[in-house]
Amino acid sequence: MKYSYLLFDFDGTLADSYGMVLEITHILLKRHGITKVEPEHFRDRDDLPVTQKVRMLSFMMKIQTEFTDLYRENLHKIGLFDGMLALLKDCRERGYRIAILSSNTVENIRGFFQQHPLPFDLEIVSSKGLFGKHKTIREFAKEHGAPLSSLLYIGDEIRDVKACNRCGVDIAFVKWGLDSQAALEDFEVAYQIETARQLRKLLLGEAT
Numbered sequence: 001m002k003y004s005y006l007l008f009d010f011d012g013t014l015a016d017s018y019g020m021v022l023e024i025t026h027i028l029l030k031r032h033g034i035t036k037v038e039p040e041h042f043r044d045r046d047d048l049p050v051t052q053k054v055r056m057l058s059f060m061m062k063i064q065t066e067f068t069d070l071y072r073e074n075l076h077k078i079g080l081f082d083g084m085l086a087l088l089k090d091c092r093e094r095g096y097r098i099a100i101l102s103s104n105t106v107e108n109i110r111g112f113f114q115q116h117p118l119p120f121d122l123e124i125v126s127s128k129g130l131f132g133k134h135k136t137i138r139e140f141a142k143e144h145g146a147p148l149s150s151l152l153y154i155g156d157e158i159r160d161v162k163a164c165n166r167c168g169v170d171i172a173f174v175k176w177g178l179d180s181q182a183a184l185e186d187f188e189v190a191y192q193i194e195t196a197r198q199l200r201k202l203l204l205g206e207a208t
Contacts, residue, residue, distance in 0.1 A: 001203065003170070005146055006091055007137065009155035010102035010109050012177030014088075017071075017078045024070045028063045068105055075111050081176060083196035085116055091203055092120050097144075099123040101136060101153070133163035141169075152190070154199070156180070161187045174199065 011017045029035075092098055099122070100109055106124045113122060127136040141148050151169045153160065156177020161184065164171040170190035184192065193199045200206065 003152040004150040007101045007153045012156040101125045134166040
């Protein structure tokens with residue numbers, strides 16, 4: 001392939017964490033006395049009226065530290081999607097430079113991979129929030145002296161697509177994560193991936 005760097009999203013792309021995210025969100029909604037919002041509403045926030053979206057995003061910012069702490073306490077309950085650990089190993093052996101670039105924290109992701117060890121040092125970058133990923137991608141490219149065209153981002157959310165479109169990086173959108181049913185017609189998406197085997201074929205030229 002034409003890419004040198006593979007930037008993987010974490011939650012919903014590598015880590016099968018959506019169930020845990022819903023559970024933690026439910027706990028925090030209850031803790032803060034919010035009864036008119038269900039955890040699933042966070043998944044469909046792009047379709048909300050502006051005023052509701054602002055309230056929801058404000059709440060998400062408010063609970064960020066609590067969410068991160070609860071997530072860390074439950075890392076042992078989260079697994080990798082089938083085939084993804086082997087894919088990371090094989091892509092590295094093939095010569096790709098691999099990093100995880102996520103809105104989750106470096107500490108959480110590092111703790112996760114202590115439970116699912118890799119035979120190489122994994123670079124982990126946090127965008128430190130839900131909406132700064134395009135800036136973090138640009139910063140990554142600049143720090144590594146890499147043209148944006150040499151990066152492929154692999155993610156599962158519409159906001160990943162938007163971030164890549166804003167900074168001119170190709171994205172492989174995987175359809176087993178958070179926004180699996182999202183309409184992509186209005187965005188530039190280099191690859192739409194249905195299964196880990198299909199992603200493997202894209203990156204390595206084989207599906208076994």
